[in-house]
Amino acid sequence: MGMTLTEKILAAKSGEKKVEPGQIVVSKLDGILANDITAALAIPEMKKMGYDKAFDPEKVFFVMDHFVPHPDVKAAQQSKVCRDFARHTGLKYFYDVGNMGIEHVLLPEKGHVLPGDVLIGGDSHTCTYGALGAFSTGVGSTDLAAGLAKGELWMRVPPSIKFIYEGKLPPYVSGKDLILYTIGQIGVDGALYKAMEFTGPAIDLLPMDGRFTMCNMAIEAGAKNGIIAPDQITEDYVKSRAARTYEMYQSDKDAKYENTIKFDVSKLEPQVAAPHLPSNTKGISEVAGIAIDQVILGSCTNGRISDLRVAAALLKQQKVHPYVRLIVIPGSQEVYTQALHEGLLDIFLTAGAAISTPTCGPCFGGHMGILAEGEACLSTTNRNFVGRMGHPQSEVYLAGPAVAAATAIKGKIAAPEEVQ
Amino acid sequence: MAGKAFVFSDNIDTDLMVPGKYLTLSKPEELAKVCMAGIAENFAAQISPGDVFVAGSNFGCGSSREHAPISIKAAGVNCVIAASFARIFYRNSINIGLPVLESPAAVKSIGEGDEISVDFENGQIFNHTKSQTYAFKPFPEYILEIFKAGGLVSYIKNQANLGGN
Numbered sequence: 236m237g238m239t240l241t242e243k244i245l246a247a248k249s250g251e252k253k254v255e256p257g258q259i260v261v262s263k264l265d266g267i268l269a270n271d272i273t274a275a276l277a278i279p280e281m282k283k284m285g286y287d288k289a290f291d292p293e294k295v296f297f298v299m300d301h302f303v304p305h306p307d308v309k310a311a312q313q314s315k316v317c318r319d320f321a322r323h324t325g326l327k328y329f330y331d332v333g334n335m336g337i338e339h340v341l342l343p344e345k346g347h348v349l350p351g352d353v354l355i356g357g358d359s360h361t362c363t364y365g366a367l368g369a370f371s372t373g374v375g376s377t378d379l380a381a382g383l384a385k386g387e388l389w390m391r392v393p394p395s396i397k398f399i400y401e402g403k404l405p406p407y408v409s410g411k412d413l414i415l416y417t418i419g420q421i422g423v424d425g426a427l428y429k430a431m432e433f434t435g436p437a438i439d440l441l442p443m444d445g446r447f448t449m450c451n452m453a454i455e456a457g458a459k460n461g462i463i464a465p466d467q468i469t470e471d472y473v474k475s476r477a478a479r480t481y482e483m484y485q486s487d488k489d490a491k492y493e494n495t496i497k498f499d500v501s502k503l504e505p506q507v508a509a510p511h512l513p514s515n516t517k518g519i520s521e522v523a524g525i526a527i528d529q530v531i532l533g534s535c536t537n538g539r540i541s542d543l544r545v546a547a548a549l550l551k552q553q554k555v556h557p558y559v560r561l562i563v564i565p566g567s568q569e570v571y572t573q574a575l576h577e578g579l580l581d582i583f584l585t586a587g588a589a590i591s592t593p594t595c596g597p598c599f600g601g602h603m604g605i606l607a608e609g610e611a612c613l614s615t616t617n618r619n620f621v622g623r624m625g626h627p628q629s630e631v632y633l634a635g636p637a638v639a640a641a642t643a644i645k646g647k648i649a650a651p652e653e654v655q
Numbered sequence: 656m657a658g659k660a661f662v663f664s665d666n667i668d669t670d671l672m673v674p675g676k677y678l679t680l681s682k683p684e685e686l687a688k689v690c691m692a693g694i695a696e697n698f699a700a701q702i703s704p705g706d707v708f709v710a711g712s713n714f715g716c717g718s719s720r721e722h723a724p725i726s727i728k729a730a731g732v733n734c735v736i737a738a739s740f741a742r743i744f745y746r747n748s749i750n751i752g753l754p755v756l757e758s759p760a761a762v763k764s765i766g767e768g769d770e771i772s773v774d775f776e777n778g779q780i781f782n783h784t785k786s787q788t789y790a791f792k793p794f795p796e797y798i799l800e801i802f803k804a805g806g807l808v809s810y811i812k813n814q815a816n817l818g819g820n
């Protein structure tokens with residue numbers, strides 16, 4: 236019996252010839268990620284374990300992205316704990332205001348995570364890097380501390396579910412729509428503890444940014460990781476960024492899957508997840524017309540350059556509706572710079588959008604766009620839980636960048652075709 | 656020690672346990688005060704030491720914030736009983752020493768305010784109000800070891816003291 240992509244990576248990194256779902260392995264870690272919130276919690280835990288520095292200062296990535304630039308004193312104190320630790324222990328990769336990005340946009344950009352790697356992160360959306368054919372998963376701060384101390388962590392090998400996407404995606408239907416649709420079909424615990432492997436003709440043609448979006452939201456179905464087999468598109472992305480060798484594993488033909496789920500996506504319309512669960516997914520035609528107060532374009536899900544391009548193409552020579560606040564948050568300094576050079580920022584500004592420095596900001600209800608009671612936001616982020624972006628009686632609708640742009644123009648949820 | 660049950664629905668997410676705006680807090684005693692603040696701002700005031708949380712499936716879905724189980728433990732909750740847990744929350748709870756028990760049978764029968772106690776050694780949950788007993792899935796061995804050590808921090812510290820790496 237063969238192995239899946241996920242199993243092959245875990246086997247290689249734990250020194251086993253073969254692993255099976257359910258088996259406990261201790262895996263070597265190629266990278267450890269933490270942000271201003273989770274690193275600040277992990278550092279004292281690591282010290283309590285009897286370690287005063289990370290196992291390898293070149294394999295640790297600290298990214299200050301949640302509460303930056305700091306909205307208040309408490310947030311500033313928290314980041315200071317991380318800064319002091321990074322300076323005193325000589326962490327090589329510390330990303331702060333001015334050179335940072337939202338962690339899951341930044342790490343692939345910098346070539347810190349490569350195909351075949353095992354990486355853990357103190358953030359649930361660490362599963363994003365499966366898009367590169369790596370195994371990556373989110374952990375809490377105590378696991379993070381253990382990883383920082385020892386450079387390895389125990390894991391239970393997850394069973395894999397294979398998703399096959401048949402057909403060619405219609406215009407304005409993106410990776411975000413595929414993953415929202417999938418979560419809508421299987422539910423927020425539809426892949427609990429499991430690996431979601433995305434395959435099929437629609438994935439073969441999906442650009443890197445769309446693949447990141449899909450794997451990013453695997454956690455929203457409860458998955459341990461999302462993963463896509465690396466191919467030429469992956470290679471083109473990592474080639475110029477990699478400073479070390481990497482391994483492009485593929486699932487065996489006779490690999491064992493717990494389940495195989497097939498979707499024909501050739502007629503899929505843009506998807507919107509209504510409040511208050513990412514699985515509460517509907518086609519755009521069902522929700523069009525709902526009034527919206529704020530639109531967020533950004534986050535680790537849809538803050539990459541191609542997301543901004545899609546939105547800018549629709550916003551060109553258009554105006555944001557007078558009752559809507561459109562906030563554009565480029566995912567990283569690199570995305571910001573590229574958007575500037577391509578003239579996208581000009582389009583956003585002329586349309587009447589506010590552009591923010593890269594930050595998680597409103598995505599988790601931190602700052603930079605908190606909602607009042609009774610307000611509704613359409614957002615390209617990944618969670619629409621009760622109170623996620625502000626008041627418990629505010630609402631968040633999740634969608635891709637095309638629907639976000641159309642909605643900002645119309646002042647109500649709208650299909651991209653309506654503003655073309 | 657018996658405590659009263661607080662009953663929750665399916666898919667209780669970590670934003671309800673500790674909303675994002677409180678993520679600059681890190682001390683357990685501060686986090687205790689905002690436990691379940693996403694459900695009701697002063698929820699924590701109703702919790703007495705020894706009380707028990709009972710929930711449906713996928714308890715703790717959402718973010719990896721360890722603030723969530725820390726706040727529940729610090730608020731005095733004895734254990735969480737659910738039909739199933741979200742993966743990261745489950746691991747975090749074990750790591751910080753908050754008992755998380757899977758028992759769909761218990762979840763079905765326990766009502767709001769029922770008096771509940773737990774025998775962790777023998778895997779049994781007692782409902783004193785309804786005079787019922789439910790079994791819970793025993794912990795796998797590797798989790799039991801971490802649990803016995805009082806959490807992952809002491810587990811790793813003990814290993815280091817034994818001359819491990």
Ligand code: SF4
Nearest residue numbers: 337534535595598599
């Ligand atoms: S953008 Fe949102 S989901 Fe992504 S890491 Fe930041 S807070 Fe988390």
